[in-house]
């Protein structure tokens with residue numbers, strides 16, 4: 001079974017307007033309310049691609065109820081821990097023709113008892129399971145929480161995927177995650193460098209491997225992606241042709257696409273192209289990628 005964990009799920013409130021002026025009253029001409037957060041998006045796209053998963057994490061308040069309602073609407077299973085306080089955050093994404101502005105909520109505090117409950121659920125995972133740890137954590141938690149989860153699950157034959165940034169990611173590398181997916185900006189930030197070329201990106205992706213990651217997938221938005229896999233191969237792919245509609249969730253979709261490609265074929269090259277096609281299929285649509293959209297783009301890549 002595949003499990004995803006979202007510590008800080010969100011309602012993504014996506015609005016479009018001709019122009020956004022800070023300090024003024026702005027009126028929208030399009031709005032959408034999507035239940036999301038990284039692990040939850042991964043679960044939805046896995047389901048769209050034909051793979052079952054169980055979404056774990058922490059949920060709270062009226063927004064939490066809506067996130068679960070939407071997730072179940074896609075046919076996904078969940079086993080969230082309900083927090084007694086606050087509400088799951090609302091992330092506002094303001095889009096104009098020129099720019100995107102994000103205002104992301106902070107999310108409820110997670111008490112120690114709730115963390116213990118999550119650890120008890122994770123303790124039931126067995127060899128052959130996959131665990132996706134994705135997204136930021138609320139401010140109240142220490143940034144070694146992913147590391148603690150991986151330490152507990154070490155040597156149990158569980159493939160762990162981590163989609164996180166900075167220390168949250170760097171701290172887990174020694175536990176040999178199966179897959180990590182920073183984007184090129186996050187990669188640069190982690191090493192405090194400027195990345196000027198694909199060679200630079202490959203150099204630092206390999207550094208993440210030296211630090212312990214097995215497969216390193218670097219997404220680069222409209223410039224495609226680079227994979228350095230556990231067999232030592234490096235592949236780059238541009239994105240397929242299409243029109244950008246909404247890139248929110250593209251990275252999460254890429255993770256879901258990679259896992260689907262890998263579990264269907266055992267082939268990292270196929271997994272990589274499936275990841276790129278799935279990321280782009282989400283970027284080319286208001287909603288998250290569907291299987292027919294992914295298949296159509298995949299044909300143009302390989």
Ligand SMILES: Nc1ncnc2c1ncn2[C@@H]1O[C@H](COP(=O)(O)OP(=O)(O)O)[C@@H](O)[C@H]1O
Pocket residue numbers: 182183184218219220221222224225239240244247249250251252254275276277278279280283
């Ligand atoms: N503007 C775009 N055009 C086409 N594909 C895109 C675009 N933005 C993202 N994608 C696809 O989604 C993948 C992940 O996007 P990216 O923005 O790098 O991830 P993240 O959301 O994690 O920052 C890219 O590698 C690419 O395949």
Ligand SMILES: O=P(O)(O)OC[C@H]1O[C@](O)(COP(=O)(O)O)[C@@H](O)[C@@H]1O
Pocket residue numbers: 008010011012036037038039041091104134135136137247248249250251252253
């Ligand atoms: O947990 P984080 O890192 O704050 O990110 C949460 C946001 O990321 C998303 O999951 C989208 O992520 P990507 O665009 O990187 O795929 C949104 O649904 C959500 O608002």
